[in-house]
Amino acid sequence: MIRFESDYAEGAHKQILERLLETNEEQTPGYGMDEYCERARGYIRKACDAENADVHFLVGGTQANTTIISSILRPHQGAVSAITGHIAGHETGAIEATGHKVLTLPSDDGKINAKQVKELYDAHWNDATHEHMVQPGLVYISHPSENGTTYSKSELEELSKVCRECGLPLFMDGARLGYGLASKDNDLSLADIASLCDVFYIGGTKLGALFGEAVVILNDNIKKDFRYMIKQKGGLLAKGRLLGIQFETLFEDGLYYEISKHAVDLAMMIREAFVEKGFSLRYDSKTNQQFPILPNNVLNKLSRNYSFSYWEKVDDTHNVVRFCTSWATKKENVELLIEDIMKLES
Amino acid sequence: MIRFESDYAEGAHKQILERLLETNEEQTPGYGMDEYCERARGYIRKACDAENADVHFLVGGTQANTTIISSILRPHQGAVSAITGHIAGHETGAIEATGHKVLTLPSDDGKINAKQVKELYDAHWNDATHEHMVQPGLVYISHPSENGTTYSKSELEELSKVCRECGLPLFMDGARLGYGLASKDNDLSLADIASLCDVFYIGGTKLGALFGEAVVILNDNIKKDFRYMIKQKGGLLAKGRLLGIQFETLFEDGLYYEISKHAVDLAMMIREAFVEKGFSLRYDSKTNQQFPILPNNVLNKLSRNYSFSYWEKVDDTHNVVRFCTSWATKKENVELLIEDIMKLES
Amino acid sequence: MIRFESDYAEGAHKQILERLLETNEEQTPGYGMDEYCERARGYIRKACDAENADVHFLVGGTQANTTIISSILRPHQGAVSAITGHIAGHETGAIEATGHKVLTLPSDDGKINAKQVKELYDAHWNDATHEHMVQPGLVYISHPSENGTTYSKSELEELSKVCRECGLPLFMDGARLGYGLASKDNDLSLADIASLCDVFYIGGTKLGALFGEAVVILNDNIKKDFRYMIKQKGGLLAKGRLLGIQFETLFEDGLYYEISKHAVDLAMMIREAFVEKGFSLRYDSKTNQQFPILPNNVLNKLSRNYSFSYWEKVDDTHNVVRFCTSWATKKENVELLIEDIMKLES
Amino acid sequence: MIRFESDYAEGAHKQILERLLETNEEQTPGYGMDEYCERARGYIRKACDAENADVHFLVGGTQANTTIISSILRPHQGAVSAITGHIAGHETGAIEATGHKVLTLPSDDGKINAKQVKELYDAHWNDATHEHMVQPGLVYISHPSENGTTYSKSELEELSKVCRECGLPLFMDGARLGYGLASKDNDLSLADIASLCDVFYIGGTKLGALFGEAVVILNDNIKKDFRYMIKQKGGLLAKGRLLGIQFETLFEDGLYYEISKHAVDLAMMIREAFVEKGFSLRYDSKTNQQFPILPNNVLNKLSRNYSFSYWEKVDDTHNVVRFCTSWATKKENVELLIEDIMKLES
Structure with a gap:
């Protein structure tokens, strides 16, 4: 049986395993405060051309989505997402479990557009009884989407523009981000994404790592106290260096x-x-x-x-x-x- | 600098790394449905002399505590714990974040006893206004405790007896369980623990694994739908076999x-x-x-x-x-x- | 300006105000433990032909919906509702704020039917990845619906039958229940509703009371510890008798x-x-x-x-x-x- | 039997009932948007010498505490309170149900002081692992306390000063505020309280009203979107004017x-x-x-x-x-x- 059912059927890229072996007996401080994490953060900031970005390493995607979204929203706010979005249907209500509604937009191909976001925003604020409804608090997109489709640079620019006009942070779930960047249609760089989104993550689990997602926070408001949120949501890995070593390997030479x-x-x-x-x-x-x-x-x-x-x-x-x-x-x-x-x- | 600051300063036992290497290119189904996990479950059931136990693998301790406790309690119930318990002070309010109060008992050495639990239980139910207070819903202990102390078999038997009389599931956090079993004072076997607790976990992160905790559920009421809870709390590892391989290695030959x-x-x-x-x-x-x-x-x-x-x-x-x-x-x-x-x- | 914009534009029926005046200086125990509440419970049990029902009085509808739903569901479960249901769109995410998703069914007239519920239930359990999705945990209907439509006896019987087959408690939001019972098409009695639903409430706010909803619990599983839930959700009125007096007045002589x-x-x-x-x-x-x-x-x-x-x-x-x-x-x-x-x- | 067991054993002051009767047939908009509420807000602002205060009317104390505290805190923050505070022990874990720990300070008489707050704040921030602990996010006091004791003006000034230095909003639960103001030892005016606290409420339930608490928000950051929070927590009374009428009566002539x-x-x-x-x-x-x-x-x-x-x-x-x-x-x-x-x- 040859498996094409998922992109997480094997272990890790051999360079990553080698590094884990080489460093195995070293003693480092826990919880991501080690030098491997620090170096990996540097490589990622450089790749994103975002010197001031905060970079955190989490174990998995549902955890990253939940931690980021619940960190941003106030209790009466919800996350705007395509109806096909991973948070809308495939995370056992993880977002709702933190108290927030997912406000869904129709989508046939997994993408949403600037016009849809603006209309939802206007519909909320123009409703005389808006206080009886969940207020849109951020916009979630996945790139590539759950359906393999991607945003063009101009699409992402329009979305980002509307989000900024509406005061809605734009969050990109990049669980498969590398595969989007490698698409032959792609005209987006990591630096573009970093300049257009408020927060996003670079997936490792589906791209060569044993596990791990690198969260990149651009918006200063979202940076504050983020490590508390990671710990509370069960995402602060004791041997945090395991994440640092993997992302260092992935990003130091373009792997x-x-x-x-x-x-x-x-x-x-x-x-x-x-x-x-x-x-x-x-x-x-x-x-x-x-x-x-x-x-x-x-x-x-x-x-x-x-x-x-x-x-x-x-x-x-x-x-x-x-x-x-x-x-x-x-x-x-x-x-x-x-x-x-x-x-x-x- | 020689480090004695924690028990998670290094990577993993070399046998574990070797196994990860050997199996790296194999393709398996995700989310813990692979044969490695299945075999590891078998070894653990056998070690616990508990054929009907449900065994689940989670990445870390805070995640395990949160998932287990929030799965058991109804909204108006709290978890009874020593004031020194990890859930009471070192998990950034992870239990509260799922809606539940931690009901603390005084403790100088990290342990609590049967008498304390019974008195707290009676105090609640004898109070005329008990509906205005959080109802005790389960008892949490750590073994060894955060202070390195351990429960004797007779102490755990008494605690278990009171918990069963009061209808309070007994949950043992075994993040360092191996070190308790290896204490020269120890008179508890895994089978004893499995017969006296409703749910407990066997720590891997601090005992030879890269990461991982094996949750063992004995009480049938707690088994139901537990995988939904793992997924919702962000703990269902895509490459679940990584946990299976590690626990198989730890438990097949007494490592x-x-x-x-x-x-x-x-x-x-x-x-x-x-x-x-x-x-x-x-x-x-x-x-x-x-x-x-x-x-x-x-x-x-x-x-x-x-x-x-x-x-x-x-x-x-x-x-x-x-x-x-x-x-x-x-x-x-x-x-x-x-x-x-x-x-x-x- | 003559107002037809809502059914809560005035105060209370004059008989209710008279009773509040007459009893104003009496001293009673608080929190619904007084004789007025007790008598009102008796009248309602009688009207429902449900001697063993538990009856609780809450102040408002959103509070009643939130308290009931969060009391029934486990963390990974959601409430099935028409997309038009009050909990789905007009309560500022109150259900989500307690950790639960509202699983919506399409509806043009505000009603849902047995077939829709069965299909949603089957779709969930037949999905190989159902643990990645919110599990349906109860069914919420409003009668009359937000659109003024009502369920016939046979419709409610079919819905109730499917719910019982699927193990899904059926909860009727009766914020406007009296107006449903008074419809010339109506063939449902309070006793029918009590025998077909697991829990429902009889609206007072929109039907003659200053405020108040009488929650009637038929299913024994839902009865346990309900007063704790009321207190936690902020619904245990100190001067609980105000609710008892109002419902006594409404139900002692058919008002x-x-x-x-x-x-x-x-x-x-x-x-x-x-x-x-x-x-x-x-x-x-x-x-x-x-x-x-x-x-x-x-x-x-x-x-x-x-x-x-x-x-x-x-x-x-x-x-x-x-x-x-x-x-x-x-x-x-x-x-x-x-x-x-x-x-x-x- | 003459009752001294509580301060909520009777109905309402007769002037309040008279007003409810007089206005009973008037038609007004719902949810606190009527002219009675508007006038009551004006009287309260004047009494507090706080023209820019936002004033909201809620039904009860637990509801007010929960709505205010969950509106202010981020998920990783807790509310500092005396161990004797109502939120710490008599609200069935209502604060925890919104995700937040109550961080208790020892107190024999129901009060806490500036020094205690400063020490707790410093202990948190000086701990190297503070991200593993709940961050203090606001300070809750009750005045009079649950034990009948009151804060002097100088005590409240010191507390307020420390809170502002630490960036911790100060919230006063005034369920019995009138009785504190009427104490012969009292040297605090409503205006003092409004200038020293970020938010507080003036209790009606225990002081002449059928029910009702007037929340006064001074800090602009806390004002934003507060009505959404009230609705979500089930506190937005349909016939909101009932609260307006009561507080207008209490505050227009010093009643x-x-x-x-x-x-x-x-x-x-x-x-x-x-x-x-x-x-x-x-x-x-x-x-x-x-x-x-x-x-x-x-x-x-x-x-x-x-x-x-x-x-x-x-x-x-x-x-x-x-x-x-x-x-x-x-x-x-x-x-x-x-x-x-x-x-x-x-």
Whole structure:
């Protein structure tokens, strides 16, 4: 069985494991106050061209989302998100558990736009009974989205502009950020993102690390007391250096970009194979997740040798499924898959 | 600088790292549904002589405490704890952040007893206005305690008996459990603990793992839907197998007990050295943490070559400090420390 | 200005005020432990044919909804509600503030049905990743709904049956319950409601009382420790007798039904006037709220002498508005309004 | 049975009931947007000499405490309070239910002082691991305290000064504020309180109103969006005018002060009677609550005709009890009590 069901099926990039081995017996202070974390912070600030950014390392995505959002919002405020956003549907109500509603916007492709945010904001403040409703308090986007789609620079600029006009901090969930940066359509740099968002994170779990997300805070208001929030939400790793070592490895020589490109290149090969055989794609993803619409007999055939995720039903004879590549995907496995796709009758 | 300031200053036991390396390229399902986790659960159930126990792996202690406690309590209930308990003072209000008060009992040595629990329970229910107060909903103990002390089998039996009479689930925080089991005073087995507690966890972070706590649930009422709670609190690790691999390594051949004994033996050597030189100990700890009361000039001398933690002030010229050993402590470093202690004028 | 904008524009029914005056100097125990509350509980149990029901008096609707829902749900569960439900949109996230998501079902008329609940329940449990989603934990309905519509006996029976099959407590928000019972389409008695729901409340604020909602708990599991929950949520009125006196007055001789009928009769006169003039109604309400779709010029004319609530936009020249009657509405005012409606050109 | 067990045993002052009757049929907008509330706000601002204060009316004390405290604190912060404070022990964990710890200071008489606050603040910030602890976020005091004691002007000035130096908003729970102002030792005016506190409330429930607390916000940071918080916490009364009418009556002609003085004068008569007979007082209260230490045989005798509250045990033969007077206490009842006290053998 060759697995394309997720981008977290393997361990870590071998350079990361080597570093963990090399440093294993060293003694360091706990909770992220060690020199590895400090150096990793420096590399990330540099990559973001954001000398004054605060950088914190958390273990996972749900934890990062919850800690960031609950740190920003006041009790009567909610987080604006696409209905498809991870916080809206796949975190067991983690945001609500901290007291906040997720205010959802319709989205077919996983993205939201500036106009939608402005309309929601205006609708709230123009309602005579707005005090009876949850006040929009920040905007959450994922990039790439849960559907593999990405924001262009101009889209993100417009969104950022509206957010600043409305006083809504803009927060980007970058659990798969590297795969977005590696998309051939991409015109956004980390520095662009750092200048347009108030806070975002750079995913490690799905991009070469054993685990870990690097939270980058640009807005000074959000920086204050953030370590208290991490500790309270259970995210302050005792051996914090494990996160520092991993992000140092990913960012000191461009490994993060390199492995992201590897995954996206392979995903595009899969995409092209499906397209060539005449299958449609549910979303126009240029990143590491591909969502072909396949007839049931094709699904049956492919599932003999490959694992992939069920996504949604189209009709009685067709379903959308998801194929993921990652930093760890082997080219030969992708070639086997493509061979098998090519043998299909579309 | 030789560090005795904590038991999480190094990485992981080398057998664990080797296993992580060996398995690194394997593809497994996520979120703890892999075969490594399954095998580790089996080893732990066997070690606890508790075939029907549910076993879950979490990343850290604050996360484990929060997830367990908030899963058990109804909104108007609180967790009974020693005033010195980790949840009472060192988790940035993580329990309160889930809506629950920590109901503290006085304690000088970190332990609480059956009589105290019964009196608090009776005081609540005998108060005519009890509905205006937080209802005790469970009892939290740490073993070893934050002060290195441990419960004897008869003490835990009495506590368990009262808790069952009062309908209060008994929860043991075992962040340093191995060091308690390795104490020469210990008469408790994992099976005893499993039969006397409703839920407890076996600490990995401070005992040879990179990170990880194994939660063991005995009470059927607490088992229900626990994975939802883990996910909501941000504790469901994507690459869950990392936890399975570590606990499998610790429990398949007794490594956990072996490395715990190593640490406690070294701690007892330190203890004896201080005692021999006539220094008092703040707590009667037979585990890996030692708390000598030292004059300031001694602290100054020792701090040139050794790191340790400040604990509390005794008077203007004396302070309590903490020396920790761990699975990773090198015997030669302890010998150097003892040599230097022996040179002190008491 | 004659006000039809809400059903809480006046004080209380004069019999209630008289009773408050008569009893004003009496001394009673606080917090609902007085004889007035006790008698009122008896009358309500009798009206519900539910001898074993627990009856509690709360001050307002948002408070009642929050207290009931947070008392029932475990942390990972949510409340299923119509998207139009009061808890979903008009309580400033009060449910989320207690940690729970509102799981919304589409609804055009304010009602939900058994099939929708079953489908949502099945969709949750059939999803392989259901632990990553909020688990449905109870079903909330409002009767009459926010749109004035009501459930028939057979509809409520079907809903109740599905809820019991799925293990989901059924909770009816009866802020305007009297107006539902007084609808000419109504075939539900209080006893029917008590036998089909697990918990519901009988609204007083909008039906003759200064304030107050009588919560009736039928399901034994929900009864436990409910007074703690009331106190914690700030709902345990010191002078609890004020609530007892009001509900005693409303229920000892049928005043509640009488004043409800008064309001609904007047609302139906307004409805008929609009219909006669050819205006459409947004919802088919047979209760005290009426929702005509009116052209802007009509709205302008009527707003000179009458207040009513804006509801929603239909198109550039038409809007839906709400006219409310209540126990306090004067027939002569309704007659004036109808006269003016009749003069309109439709 | 003559009741001295609480100060909320009766209804409301007759002038208040008369006003409610007079205005009963008027139609007003809901939720505190009516002219009665507006006028009451004006009277209170004037009484506080605080033109820019925001004034909000809530139904009860627990609600006021919860709404104010949760509005001010960020998630990692707690409320500093005397261990005896109402929020620390008598609100069923309402503060914790909003996510915040109550950080208690020892107190024998119900008061805390500037030095204690400064020490707690310094202890937090001087601790190297302060991020692992709840950060002090505001200071809560009750005046009069739960024990009937009051702050002098100089004490409050010192407290206020330290709070401002530390950036901790000072919040005064004034559930019995009138009785403090009426104490013969009092040297604080409402204007003083308004200039020294960031937010406080003027209790109505225990001082002549059916129910109601007037929250006065002085600090601009606390003003923002406060009505959202009231709604979310279930405190936005539909018929808000009921609160406006009551506070207008209490404050337009000094009724509040007059009835407070009545209660305190009677309480001092009771105090003097006990003292004259040689009984000790547990607290030095000059307000409407008196706490004599009485032998059990005396308690038995008095309890035949009078109700009072059990407070705490002194020894096997003595207990502290509480006698309350209120705006509604009849002088003849106090005289009967005093007669009976005088007949006691001390």
